[in-house]
Amino acid sequence: MDLVKRTTNDIVIALAGNPNVGKSTVFNNLTGLNQHTGNWPGKTVTVTQGSYTYEETKYILVDLPGTYSLMSNSIDEEVARDFICFGNPFVTIVVVDATCLERNLNLVLQTLEITSSVVVCVNLMDEAKRKGIDINLEKLSSELGVPVVGTSANKGIGMKELMKKVQEINLNNDIKSITIKYEDIIEDEIKKVSSELKNIINDKTITNWLTLKLIEGNKSFLESFFKYYNVDLLKQDRLLDIIKRSRNNLLLNGIDQNNLCDKLVSRLIQLSETISNKVVFLKNEDYNYKDRNIDKILTSKLFGIPVMIVLLSLIFYITIIGANYPSSLIANGLFFIEDYLTEFFLWINAPSWVHGILVLGVYRTLAWVVSVMLPPMAIFFPLFTILEDSGYLPRIAFNLDKLFKKSCACGKQALTMCMGFGCNAVGVIGCRIIDSPRERLIAIITNNFVPCNGRFPTLIAVITMFFAGFVATPFRSLVSTLLLTSIIVLGVIMTLFISKVLSKTILKGLPSNFILELPPYRKPQIAKVIIRSIFDRTLFVLSRAVLIAIPAGLLIWVMANINIGNISILTRCANFLDPFATLIGLDGYILMAFILGFPANEIVIPIIIMSYTASSSMVDIGNLAELKTLFVSNGWTWLTAICVMLFSLIHWPCGTTCLTIKKETQSWKWTAISFLVPTIIGIVICFTITTIVRFLGLI
Amino acid sequence: MYNNIPLTELRINEKGKIKKITVDNSIKRRLLDLGLIENTEIEVLQKSPFGDPVAYSIRGAVIALRSEIASNILIERLMG
Numbered sequence: 001m002d003l004v005k006r007t008t009n010d011i012v013i014a015l016a017g018n019p020n021v022g023k024s025t026v027f028n029n030l031t032g033l034n035q036h037t038g039n040w041p042g043k044t045v046t047v048t049q050g051s052y053t054y055e056e057t058k059y060i061l062v063d064l065p066g067t068y069s070l071m072s073n074s075i076d077e078e079v080a081r082d083f084i085c086f087g088n089p090f091v092t093i094v095v096v097d098a099t100c101l102e103r104n105l106n107l108v109l110q111t112l113e114i115t116s117s118v119v120v121c122v123n124l125m126d127e128a129k130r131k132g133i134d135i136n137l138e139k140l141s142s143e144l145g146v147p148v149v150g151t152s153a154n155k156g157i158g159m160k161e162l163m164k165k166v167q168e169i170n171l172n173n174d175i176k177s178i179t180i181k182y183e184d185i186i187e188d189e190i191k192k193v194s195s196e197l198k199n200i201i202n203d204k205t206i207t208n209w210l211t212l213k214l215i216e217g218n219k220s221f222l223e224s225f226f227k228y229y230n231v232d233l234l235k236q237d238r239l240l241d242i243i244k245r246s247r248n249n250l251l252l253n254g255i256d257q258n259n260l261c262d263k264l265v266s267r268l269i270q271l272s273e274t275i276s277n278k279v280v281f282l283k284n285e286d287y288n289y290k291d292r293n294i295d296k297i298l299t300s301k302l303f304g305i306p307v308m309i310v311l312l313s314l315i316f317y318i319t320i321i322g323a324n325y326p327s328s329l330i331a332n333g334l335f336f337i338e339d340y341l342t343e344f345f346l347w348i349n350a351p352s353w354v355h356g357i358l359v360l361g362v363y364r365t366l367a368w369v370v371s372v373m374l375p376p377m378a379i380f381f382p383l384f385t386i387l388e389d390s391g392y393l394p395r396i397a398f399n400l401d402k403l404f405k406k407s408c409a410c411g412k413q414a415l416t417m418c419m420g421f422g423c424n425a426v427g428v429i430g431c432r433i434i435d436s437p438r439e440r441l442i443a444i445i446t447n448n449f450v451p452c453n454g455r456f457p458t459l460i461a462v463i464t465m466f467f468a469g470f471v472a473t474p475f476r477s478l479v480s481t482l483l484l485t486s487i488i489v490l491g492v493i494m495t496l497f498i499s500k501v502l503s504k505t506i507l508k509g510l511p512s513n514f515i516l517e518l519p520p521y522r523k524p525q526i527a528k529v530i531i532r533s534i535f536d537r538t539l540f541v542l543s544r545a546v547l548i549a550i551p552a553g554l555l556i557w558v559m560a561n562i563n564i565g566n567i568s569i570l571t572r573c574a575n576f577l578d579p580f581a582t583l584i585g586l587d588g589y590i591l592m593a594f595i596l597g598f599p600a601n602e603i604v605i606p607i608i609i610m611s612y613t614a615s616s617s618m619v620d621i622g623n624l625a626e627l628k629t630l631f632v633s634n635g636w637t638w639l640t641a642i643c644v645m646l647f648s649l650i651h652w653p654c655g656t657t658c659l660t661i662k663k664e665t666q667s668w669k670w671t672a673i674s675f676l677v678p679t680i681i682g683i684v685i686c687f688t689i690t691t692i693v694r695f696l697g698l699i
Numbered sequence: 700m701y702n703n704i705p706l707t708e709l710r711i712n713e714k715g716k717i718k719k720i721t722v723d724n725s726i727k728r729r730l731l732d733l734g735l736i737e738n739t740e741i742e743v744l745q746k747s748p749f750g751d752p753v754a755y756s757i758r759g760a761v762i763a764l765r766s767e768i769a770s771n772i773l774i775e776r777l778m779g
Contacts, residue, residue: 265736295745295761301750399747402749514763515764516763
């Protein structure tokens with residue numbers, strides 16, 4: 001484990017919990033900004049870790065993936081299970097949802113079977129209170145035999161108490177947690193196998209649970225197990241023999257492998273029910289009626305789909321309207337500074353190439369990236385996060401699942417698609433929620449068909465310049481919104497279509513299953529959302545774009561200003577690409593901008609601007625109207641605009657996304673396919689449209 | 700058992716008690732994890748816009764299932 005343990009005194013704590021229980025809020029609250037993402041060796045799954053200090057002890061908190069169970073066979077569950085089991089966390093905090101305690105107790109009990117070093121954090125207490133759900137935490141603590149803390153992490157309530165309880169476990173190692181008893185016949189076999197196990201592995205940590213897992217014969221678990229204890233399984237004939245005999249004994253009593261698993265889980269669920277009945281009191285039996293009424297509208301036959309489109313459009317509308325003004329303001333401000341920088345360079349008598357590289361190359365590209373990209377991002381990210389936090393996204397998956405089923409894919413793909421709006425790399429990682437490997441690959445390959453936040457501003461800028469400009473001002477943003485929404489809908493249609501094609505060709509198969517929880521709606525913490533999404537996402541994405549814009553700006557300027565035989569390198573490259581680019585409705589400069597934009601799509605428009613202005617004497621471009629003049633003077637038509645938008649929507653995934661795909665699929669082949677599929681489709685579509693338009697003489 | 704019917708037979712707002720789950724093991728395990736064991740009460744909440752999947756209330760949580768899965772969950776209709 002790539003843990004940043006500074007001293008041996010640092011204490012490692014695991015944070016587990018079901019999805020949607022506010023686990024990350026607890027994590028953020030405990031660690032503040034002391035977070036970083038690390039890798040878990042052998043696995044490529046990343047886990048976030050952070051640290052906090054309580055009474056002079058430093059705690060390293062590892063945020064495990066949200067799971068319902070530690071038994072099933074998803075990557076996330078394997079990561080969580082292996083870390084709790086073999087990562088040696090000193091304490092495991094299990095975060096549970098106070099409004100749905102019974103379902104959450106299953107994970108608590110599973111964790112308690114592995115280790116008794118557990119603190120249960122009953123989160124969302126405020127929400128439960130509002131719904132009239134009363135939980136007797138003391139009773140819960142005595143039932144489970146481990147400390148229980150009630151928290152409302154979004155308000156920071158209970159966090160100190162949580163830290164205190166964790167520390168108390170640290171001080172006092174004598175915990176008597178609940179022991180889960182199974183049927184006698186199962187318990188007998190556990191005893192037999194575990195006594196042999198203890199001979200081989202001299203370790204107190206051999207629990208009944210470990211033994212059960214061996215009898216159950218979960219393959220991935222066996223591998224982790226023997227790797228951890230450094231035992232060569234093949235040499236353990238005696239143990240294997242005993243395990244085999246145990247399995248036979250169980251079989252004689254009518255319990256086969258699958259049956260055994262059912263019995264184990266059922267036992268835990270029953271126990272959860274019993275405990276929950278003892279500690280949860282409902283003042284109002286129908287406490288979820290509000291959510292159900294909201295769902296009756298948001299997922300209804302009549303309104304479900306329209307509401308979805310309206311909500312999406314609304315977000316775009318606010319983004320477009322809101323971004324207009326600050327965008328030109330920032331542009332003006334930054335170019336105002338540029339004038340001073342130029343004067344400064346003249347004043348210090350710097351050679352003109354220094355001024356060229358630093359000001360006209362690097363600074364100007366940066367200025368474009370910031371002014372074109374920052375405002376839409378800073379508005380879109382928080383809005384989208386609010387939607388995410390409210391619990392609406394799973395409803396989108398619910399609404400659209402039938403369409404995905406028809407494409408032989410999984411409805412959860414709708415969720416990963418939504419994540420793609422923020423960032424395709426995040427969307428690709430999100431595909432882990434899809435169980436079937438086939439459907440997961442489909443979701444990964446098609447994720448790029450939703451434009452990420454880095455491509456929105458490109459789309460918005462082109463739409464505003466070429467299509468909305470003809471409309472009277474009050475309706476301009478409305479038209480832009482409609483066009484942008486149609487592009488997104490086109491992206492969704494492409495996703496469905498390509499999923500279907502993949503399912504019929506290289507990823508043949510039938511739709512498997514769809515089991516999705518629709519979590520309770522929650523009121524998003526708007527102020528917090530804005531702060532977090534600006535810090536976590538906007539600044540992160542922007543800094544990535546800026547880091548790439550610097551060398552790109554430098555490169556472009558150098559290419560534009562170094563001549564080989566009277567023609568600049570830039571123009572030579574563009575000329576080389578031009579014949580092909582023209583076929584697909586673009587030009588050489590645009591295609592080159594897309595290629596140079598591979599590390600980050602955000603810099604495509606800035607590079608196009610730079611290329612057009614670098615060789616010519618630059619006019620001051622403060623707003624989109626002037627920008628349009630520049631583009632038109634370089635040969636742009638409405639066809640160019642359409643092709644740029646389509647190509648921006650449908651082309652190769654950015655560098656970060658490609659790397660993420662490689663990491664997630666563990667295969668260069670699928671990475672290459674994810675790269676090629678959208679690229680080829682984009683080229684074909686742009687080529688077809690261009691050819692038709694030219695053939696009909698429309699341009 | 701003659702009175703066991705597939706979950707898909709239930710109409711909205713009707714309740715049933717789970718009797719048998721006959722899907723393949725990986726899916727069954729997911730369902731078990733969410734608390735769908737024998738004798739668990741289940742209520743039909745709402746269909747999605749295209750009619751499938753359907754949302755059910757199970758142990759206080761709302762779970763959406765496709766008809767392929769729901770038709771393999773046998774239940775006993777509860778009157779009320």
